[in-house]
Amino acid sequence: DIQMTQSPSTLSASVGDRVTITCRASQSISSWLAWYQQKPGKAPNLLIYKASSLESGVPSRFSGSGSGTEFTLSISSLQPDDFATYYCQRYNSFPYTFGQGTKLEIK
Amino acid sequence: EVQLLESGGGLVQPGGSLRLSCAASGFTFSSYAMNWVRQAPGKGLEWVSLISDTGGSIYFADSVKGRFTISRDNSKNTLYLQMNSLRAEDTAVYYCAKVSFGGVSSFDPWGQGILVTVSS
Numbered sequence: 663d664i665q666m667t668q669s670p671s672t673l674s675a676s677v678g679d680r681v682t683i684t685c686r687a688s689q690s691i692s693s694w695l696a697w698y699q700q701k702p703g704k705a706p707n708l709l710i711y712k713a714s715s716l717e718s719g720v721p722s723r724f725s726g727s728g729s730g731t732e733f734t735l736s737i738s739s740l741q742p743d744d745f746a747t748y749y750c751q752r753y754n755s756f757p758y759t760f761g762q763g764t765k766l767e768i769k
Numbered sequence: 770e771v772q773l774l775e776s777g778g779g780l781v782q783p784g785g786s787l788r789l790s791c792a793a794s795g796f797t798f799s800s801y802a803m804n805w806v807r808q809a810p811g812k813g814l815e816w817v818s819l820i821s822d823t824g825g826s827i828y829f830a831d832s833v834k835g836r837f838t839i840s841r842d843n844s845k846n847t848l849y850l851q852m853n854s855l856r857a858e859d860t861a862v863y864y865c866a867k868v869s870f871g872g873v874s875s876f877d878p879w880g881q882g883i884l885v886t887v888s889s
Contacts, residue, residue: 663831696875698814705864705879706814717869717877749814753875756828758804758816 664688666752668761674769679740683764685733685750694754697726697735700763701746709748710735740766771795773865773880780886785855791848791865791880799823799843802868804876805850807861807885817863818850822871833859855887 665688675681685695693713698706708717710726713733723738737744745768750761777789791803805817818839819828827839838851848865862884866876 694873698876700814705882706876707879708869708875708877711869711875711877751814751816751875753873756819757830758819760814760816763813 663757664691664752664755664759666750666759666761668748668750668764670764671762672765672767674767675740676769677740677742681737681740681766683735683748683750683766685728685735685761687731687733687752690730691752691754693729694752695726695728695733696751696753697724698749698751699744699746700749706749742768771867771878773867773878775863775865775880775883778863778883778885780888781855782889783856783887785887786851786853787855787885789850789852789863789865789883789885791850793846793848793865793867796867798841798846801871802874803841803848804866804868805839805848806864806866806876806879807859808864808882809858809861812861815861819868820848852885855885857887859885860887861885 667686695713697710700706714726725736747763747765772794774792802821804819820839836854840849862882864879864882866879868874869877
């Protein structure tokens with residue numbers, strides 16, 4: 663199975679900072695990658711699909727890039743509502759797999 | 770508005786069975802594949818299963834293959850997950866999730882989740 667590795671596992675940042683989360687696939691997945699945000703006790707929410715397409719209604723400070731095996735999620739200017747856990751997910755072939763998550767904490 | 774509402778969770782003994790349901794509304798249910806995803810307490814997300822729009826194609830994670838069955842009733846706009854031979858490691862919040870688009874697709878939206886606890 664294709665494994666997804668996210669880094670870092672935890673990220674401490676301040677409001678207004680620009681942050682980047684990385685997701686690496688163990689083999690090429692083209693651009694079949696999504697990013698989700700999850701807050702405690704809530705379901706995940708889709709942010710980015712097909713590596714770089716912004717889901718409708720998601721603020722433009724979120725952006726995704728990459729293809730093949732290396733991908734990034736960037737948040738240009740952190741807002742208080744952005745502190746959450748972020749997951750990447752590949753969906754090019756079965757079984758689909760998620761990264762282990764990155765918890766974004768307030769510094 | 771698209772809504773997904775899971776039900777059927779609860780406490781079950783190891784080796785027991787449980788059937789989860791996911792009631793869908795706000796979209797043409799019969800046109801979209803559906804998924805189950807789970808999250809063990811304090812852990813990350815694990816994809817469990819996908820069923821195509823017609824039910825003709827089904828896929829499972831290795832961890833549940835042979836024990837779980839996925840099905841759908843398009844006349845009732847409802848997705849199901851039949852879980853047999855349950856183990857302690859199946860304890861998790863189970864989410865149903867619609868594919869965003871037809872074909873190869875991310876998941877959006879997700880239901881609110883339902884807790885399944887496997888314990889004696």
